[in-house]
Amino acid sequence: MDPRIIVVTSGKGGVGKTTTTANLAVALAKAGYKTAAVDGDIGLRNLDVVLGLENRIVFNLVDVVEGSCKLQKAMVRDKRVENLFLLPAAQTRTKDAVSSDQMLKLCDELRENFDITLIDSPAGIEQGFRNAAIGADEAIVVTTPEVSAVRDADRIIGMLESMSKSPIRLVLNRLRPAMVKSGDMIDVKDVLDILAIDLIGVIPDDTAVVVSTNKGEPLTLGDDSTAAKAFSNVARRILGEEVPLLDLDSPDQKGFFGFLRKALGL
């Protein structure tokens, strides 16, 4: 496989870019690909804590692009998963600390060293987003099923298209099947109708996500929640596997009561 760089972006903030990046990076590394998770949110770094690697950071992305530290030295190796490396963002600098040219150069170097690089993008459509996207080949756009998030996703998709990213695929995050059913949440099909791009996965709204962030342990490390499975499926689709969408309609199928519910057809 040729090395791939994928930017994870959204337009609107707080829709799940960092959560998605962390979970996909873990799943891809577990699948045997040497994976770099790059925090492109300079000044507001988050990917380190979501991955649970915040205590191991010495150098960061800005040190690398400024040449004060080699890439290999700045990459934090994850001890839980073979093949997984984090390039943290700088916390005490602003996004202006990095130029587009520096980002392009960094991406070339990442391509030489990793099978797959995921870049977690900041929210917005300005320089921070552009820097995160500029060196990427492909894009994953994350949105929630809400009017404002979908609108911003549309804007971002337009920009990614004009930057010739391909493929550009959608993760629909925080879907609540019960609300979809009662007609109070736009559904997968509605979002796809409106945005007209390819879907790469649907992630349910799941309390397991919050718990995993609390602990700094991405779900794809080995959780058995629906969200964990949904993220793993996205990773498999990135790798070209055809995986059907999860049936999120069914009620919680875990545990004895879930079993009972299923058995009784409830």
Add this chain to the structure above:
Amino acid sequence: MNFLARLFQMIGKEKSKETAKKRLQLVLIHDRTDISPEMMENLRKDLIGVISNYLDIEEDKIELDFSKEERSVALVANIPVKNVKRRAERRAEPA
């Protein structure tokens, strides 16, 4: 509010997801084309000017709007014609 009124309201009420979808579709058409209502009005006036050189049209019955398809948007104009001007007829003849 009495029971019946409330019932009618519930039945008549569109699901919020439908409202969301319609609002999104509309707002995106404008986002994507980046055309303000004022520009639309100017476009309409200019169109009337150009077309009137060739056709007699019913200016107050012109419908001009965007229709969307996938990620592309088309400008659709419905312009009722009263009469074809002679000049236009001659132009339509084969040379």
